[in-house]
Amino acid sequence: MISCRAPGKLFIAGEYAVVEPGHLAVLTAVDRYATATVTGVSAGTATTLHSDLDGGVSLTLGRDGDRLVPATPDATVPAAFAYVFAAASVLDRLRAERGIDSGAYTLTVSADLGDADGRKYGLGSSAAVTVATVAALGRFHGLELTAMDRYRLAVLATIAVNPRASCGDVAVSTWGGWLAYGSPDRAVVAATAAADGIDAALRATWPGLSIRPLPTPTGLDLRVGWTGNPASTPALVGAASRTKGDRTVFNARSNECVTRLRTAIEADDSAGVGSEIDHARELLLDLDASAGLGIMTPRLRALCAAGAAVGAAAKPSGAGGGDCGIALVDRAHPAASTELTDRWVAAGIRPLPLRTHPFEGETA
The missing domain is CATH 3.30.70.890 (GHMP kinase, C-terminal domain)
Structure with a gap:
């Protein structure tokens, strides 16, 4: 069993401007967390996602060729799993590019980033869930990811769901602390991943990106x-x-x-x-x-x-x-x-x- 957590965030300044590539923000990480836990399962068993968000839901995954797909009648991803599924898909593509065999697993996601009645505080639960999922699946697949790799993979997953996201919350959920952040050009990033693959996107220059820890x-x-x-x-x-x-x-x-x-x-x-x-x-x-x-x-x-x-x-x-x-x-x-x-x-x-x-x- 592998368990990884990621903290929530607060914007200190720079909201709205930072959604444009190269623009700036300051954020800080806070001690509320999303946790992703991965357990390998035997061959022939389906990969399953579980979440305690939105009242507790589950999603079984299958494969369409070399792609992970939801095993639902209409092959759609429920909103509660949008970011988790996107992260699982990006990690699966990287695994395949690196020639690592696939293995089925159960992934469980939990978070304490909202009120007891399910209302969110605005502490970046989607980003924290995505970052925690990337970290846990990266270890499960044996990908040996650096912090920058985890940030970039979580960005690729995030913009697959919300292309306009600045991903400042992704950065601070990856590194913690106080951060000065400049947003990358997500259109360029997505195009690189689509044309050249996930591994190439990890190695490429990301125009506009800057990340600097602050005291x-x-x-x-x-x-x-x-x-x-x-x-x-x-x-x-x-x-x-x-x-x-x-x-x-x-x-x-x-x-x-x-x-x-x-x-x-x-x-x-x-x-x-x-x-x-x-x-x-x-x-x-x-x-x-x-x-x-x-x-x-x-x-x-x-x-x-x-x-x-x-x-x-x-x-x-x-x-x-x-x-x-x-x-x-x-x-x-x-x-x-x-x-x-x-x-x-x-x-x-x-x-x-x-x-x-x-x-x-x-x-x-």
Whole structure:
């Protein structure tokens, strides 16, 4: 039995801009996880996927020539298995390219990235599930994958389901810690894999990609509040993609903000970090006002207002429209954290007791 886990994520800054190739974001990994467990089964037994997501479901796989396919009457993949199946398919293609014999298995996926009633917190469950699945199946197939290999394979799986995904969440679920991230050109990546194979895509240059670990700020506490309203990131990002005129200026200003934020984090400049978090929020507010995306829900506005009232920098984390917001509170003023919690609870916002999952491995 092989078991691998991957952490969830929070966007610190750079949302929306980072979906365009080469644009920038800062993210951090959090200590909520998806876990993938693989057990080999005897020859002649079907490969089966199990998941505790969406109430618990299973999917049996078969083969159509050299391809893994769902053994369902209409050969469709249920939504609950979209990313897991995509990851299994990409790993199976790589296995075949490297001349490694196939073996049947049972893969079980679980996660603690949402509420007890199944509502997601917006912590990147799809990315964490994909990264954990890639890691577990990579070991099962004996592929000897580096961290960069696992990231790239998880990207290939992710964009097979959602081509517009920035995959910043995939990066931070792979490496953990705080990361500065530049998104690759996913169209080029997908074309390389389609034309030359998965192994070639692992070795190729990915235009726009940059991954750089950042230190965890020492003078600030990262606080996370959940609005109780799950949001659809693909839907919001898709709507934003149709506002090209507004996006050009927004993207440039977002990159400038993220670059300054990265510099402040590396200098452990708490005031500078807070200033850029506030600036990132204002950029999102401007984008929301011009494009009418619904990024800032009433509870996210309340979350940010509560942060400002106690002297903290606060903003939505991710696409907005619900899910989580963050606040960075000066550790020299512990009373501010207590007051922030009280204000959030009074506004119907649930504080989430999350900590940073540490950086692991090399990015080269």
